[in-house]
Amino acid sequence: MKGLKKFLTGILAGAMALTMTLSAGTAMTAKAANGTITIGNAVPGQKYNAYRVFDYVPANEAQAENGGVYKLASKFSGLTNYTYDNDGNNVAMSSFFTVGDNDILSTTGLSTEDDAKVFGKAVLAYAKAKGIENDGSAVANDDGEATIQVSEYGYYVIDSSLGSAVGIDTTTPNATIKEKNSVPELKKEVTSATNSSTVYTDKAGNNAQIGDTVEFTITADLKAGGRGYVITDKLTPGLTLIPVENSNVSFSDSVTLDFSINNDYVADDGKKGFQITFNGEPSANTTVTVTYKAVLNKDAVIAADKNINEAYLIYGNKTETTHVTTETMTYPLQIKKIAKGDTTEKVLAGAEFNVYREFDNSQVMFTKISDTEYKVDPEGSVDTIVTVADTALTISGLNAENYVLVETKAPEGYNLLESSVGEHKHAQQVTVATTSTTEAIQVEKVEDGTGLTLPSTGGIGTTIFYIIGGLLIVAAVVFFVVRRKNDAE
Numbered sequence: 484m485k486g487l488k489k490f491l492t493g494i495l496a497g498a499m500a501l502t503m504t505l506s507a508g509t510a511m512t513a514k515a516a517n518g519t520i521t522i523g524n525a526v527p528g529q530k531y532n533a534y535r536v537f538d539y540v541p542a543n544e545a546q547a548e549n550g551g552v553y554k555l556a557s558k559f560s561g562l563t564n565y566t567y568d569n570d571g572n573n574v575a576m577s578s579f580f581t582v583g584d585n586d587i588l589s590t591t592g593l594s595t596e597d598d599a600k601v602f603g604k605a606v607l608a609y610a611k612a613k614g615i616e617n618d619g620s621a622v623a624n625d626d627g628e629a630t631i632q633v634s635e636y637g638y639y640v641i642d643s644s645l646g647s648a649v650g651i652d653t654t655t656p657n658a659t660i661k662e663k664n665s666v667p668e669l670k671k672e673v674t675s676a677t678n679s680s681t682v683y684t685d686k687a688g689n690n691a692q693i694g695d696t697v698e699f700t701i702t703a704d705l706k707a708g709g710r711g712y713v714i715t716d717k718l719t720p721g722l723t724l725i726p727v728e729n730s731n732v733s734f735s736d737s738v739t740l741d742f743s744i745n746n747d748y749v750a751d752d753g754k755k756g757f758q759i760t761f762n763g764e765p766s767a768n769t770t771v772t773v774t775y776k777a778v779l780n781k782d783a784v785i786a787a788d789k790n791i792n793e794a795y796l797i798y799g800n801k802t803e804t805t806h807v808t809t810e811t812m813t814y815p816l817q818i819k820k821i822a823k824g825d826t827t828e829k830v831l832a833g834a835e836f837n838v839y840r841e842f843d844n845s846q847v848m849f850t851k852i853s854d855t856e857y858k859v860d861p862e863g864s865v866d867t868i869v870t871v872a873d874t875a876l877t878i879s880g881l882n883a884e885n886y887v888l889v890e891t892k893a894p895e896g897y898n899l900l901e902s903s904v905g906e907h908k909h910a911q912q913v914t915v916a917t918t919s920t921t922e923a924i925q926v927e928k929v930e931d932g933t934g935l936t937l938p939s940t941g942g943i944g945t946t947i948f949y950i951i952g953g954l955l956i957v958a959a960v961v962f963f964v965v966r967r968k969n970d971a972e
Contacts, residue, residue, distance in 0.1 A: 518656035520631045520639060525623035525662050529643055530800040532617040533631045536562070536606050537588065537638035553588045553638060555580075558615050559606070567605035570766045574601055604708065606640045617642070622800065627662075644799035646709030646764070669703045669714070669796040671807045674774070678842055681882055688789075688810035690917065691779045692840070692847070693880035694861035697722070697811055701773040703796050705740075705765045712740075712761040713797040714773060717754040721783030721790040722811065725776040727757050738769035754793075779811055781850065781860050785879045786814045787920040813859075814883055814919045816927060818868070819875040822897065823930040832872035834931070835892035839907065841885035849878070867891065875926065883917045888929060897931040 522531050536559050541551035555562065563582060567574045579592040579602045593602060609615070618639070623629040633639065636656075645666060672686035677695035682688075689697060705712055718724055726746040734740070741762040748758045759773065783790050789810040796804040820834045838847040850860040854871050859880030868876055890900045890909045904910040911929055919925035 517634055518632075518658070520619075520633055520641070521657070521659045522621075522623065522629040522631070522641065523627070523659060523661040525627050525629045526645060526666050526799070526802060527623050527625050527627055528800060528802050529623045529629070529645055530620060531623065531629045531631060532620040532642040533633060533639045534606060534610055534615065534642060535618045535633070535635060535637035535639050539636035539638060541636065551636075553590065554586045555582060555588060556637065559609070561613070562606070562609055565605065565609050567601070567608055569601050569604065574605065576602075576605060579605075603640050607642050607708075610642075644710035646706030666802075667704050667706055667709060667712070667796055667798050667804060669701060669794060669804050669807060671699060671701050671792070671794045671809055673809050673811075674698050674700045678840075678882055678884055680842070681884060686809075688812065690812050690814070690883040692882040692884075693779050693781055693783055693813055693859040695779050695882065696725075696776050697779065698774065698776050699792060699809065701775075701794055703771050703773075705761070705769050705771060705798075707767045708764050709798055710764050711797065711799050711801065714759040714761075714771070714794070715748070715750075715756070715797060716758075716775075716792070716794040717750050717752075717756040718777060718792050719754070719784075719790045721780060722777040722792060723780045724755070724757060725778065727759070727773065727775045731773055731775050732759065733772050735770040735772075736767070738765050738767050740765060740769075740771075779813060781858060781862075781880070783811075783813050783880065785921055786812050786917075787922065812883070812917070813880050814915050814917070815877060815879040815921055815924050816881055816886075816913065816915050816919060817875040817877050817924050818870070818888065819926050819928045820870040820894070821928055821930055823932040828928070830870065830873050830875055831894040831897065831931070832870055833892070833894040834870040834890060834897075834929070836868050836870075836929075837866060837889045837891055838868065838878070839887040839889065840882075841887055841905075841912065844905075847881075847886070870894070877924065879921075881915045883915050886913045886915065887911070888913055888927075890929070890931075893931050897933055900929070900931065 520533055525531065535556050537553040538556050539551055539553055541549070543549060562576050565576045567576070579598060580588050580590045583589055593599060618635070618637075619631040619633050621629040621631045641660065673682050673689045674686065675698035676682050676689045676691055678691070681690040691697060701714060701716065703712070703714055724746065727744050729744070732742065732744075743760050743762075745758045745760070748756050750756065757775075761771075777792070779790065789812060792809045792811070793806055794808075795806040798804070818836070819828065820831045821828045822831060839845065840847060846866060847859055848861055848863045849857040849865040849868065850863040851865050852858055855874045856877045856879070857865065857868050859878070868878065870876055887904045887907050888911045889907045890911075893899045899909040900911055901909070902911060904912045913927045916925050
């Protein structure tokens with residue numbers, strides 16, 4: 484009989500030594516009268532809870548490690564008749580264990596890793612439904628270790644809100660288990676923009692003109708059984724959020740969770756953004772995808788400063804994943820109007836320009852900051868920039884792309900630009916470089932020539948005068964001949 488007890492104990496311990504989902508019910512045997520269960524490789528700040536579902540009764544108290552039997556813990560007495568909904572499949576607890584003579588358990592149904600996982604989830608679901616208190620808990624320290632004090636021998640289910648996995652290292656009174664699965668992750672990318680050609684190859688950011696719309700995509704891996712999931716996104720003041728809607732959120736596979744969206748979220752640092760709070764626990768690992776947009780506004784900082792968008796995932800005991808960021812850059816440019824051939828490059832006053840984006844031929848609008856500075860502003864009322872004497876004009880808020888400067892008025896005594904760009908006459912192409920910053924600004928020289936140039940209408944010009952003059956001469960000759968003839972008669 485003693486050998487049989489040891490055999491049954493060995494089967495149970497072996498089954499529970501397999502990797503199991505923590506919040507799905509990671510189970511371990513811990514003969515821990517006044518002992519401990521230490522969780523190694525734990526997530527700092529994460530809370531772990533232990534529930535003793537089976538009492539362990541050793542055959543010999545002095546040599547408890549040599550074998551014993553298991554009995555159902557009194558607070559789990561109703562577990563025998565409990566049926567667990569495992570992703571739509573009803574699982575009876577009698578398939579895992581049965582109660583025999585003297586309340587000794589037969590655990591032959593707990594023989595595989597999958598058995599242990601489902602059993603653990605069932606135990607925790609039952610405990611939550613019945614309001615059963617845990618038998619000890621601990622929060623992992625900065626070194627990644629959590630030690631739970633336990634006072635009874637038993638078979639414990641370890642629970643956390645991570646939904647990750649651990650395995651059994653030992654069944655001595657001071658048991659040690661290790662966290663095995665990775666914690667949830669969140670990734671963020673720039674997936675599109677008004678001018679998508681300026682999205683970075685690695686999608687870690689983009690270049691943009693003020694007023695451009697930027698599309699972001701967040702993916703978050705939610706672990707089965709995990710709790711407390713909240714996606715948080717904080718935007719720089721230079722980005723205006725287009726409110727996130729339910730249709731912007733999707734799940735992989737068939738796993739879904741109820742969620743709520745707060746588009747008025749304000750972080751402790753004052754940055755605005757949004758939060759998506761997920762209710763309940765995923766029944767299986769799932770990836771949630773959030774695709775949303777924001778507009779680069781007139782409060783955007785100019786290169787080399789970056790407009791940062793920051794996102795992270797809150798999970799479990801208010802633990803945060805690594806914060807990930809994307810950057811949106813916008814650039815300055817100086818326009819220097821000079822006379823052609825002037826080596827002194829004296830800046831000329833009175834030249835007027837309209838500015839167009841080459842990729843879509845849209846005209847750029849501005850807010851005038853000063854006589855020498857303009858900032859891109861889609862809602863601005865200024866459509867023409869005007870040069871002043873001695874100082875170059877500065878435009879800020881441009882994308883790293885091609886623009887067309889169209890000169891609509893030349894300085895007094897000078898001609899309009901003689902070149903054309905596409906359909907634009909008196910125009911010059913400008914390519915804004917990503918190296919242009921407020922401290923090392925790119926300068927674009929625009930040269931006008933001098934001298935009188937009369938317009939040509941395509942008519943016959945002075946030829947008409949030669950024709951009229953010739954006709955008058957012929958008429959005079961004819962008149963003279965006719966007159967002499969008349970006089971002779």
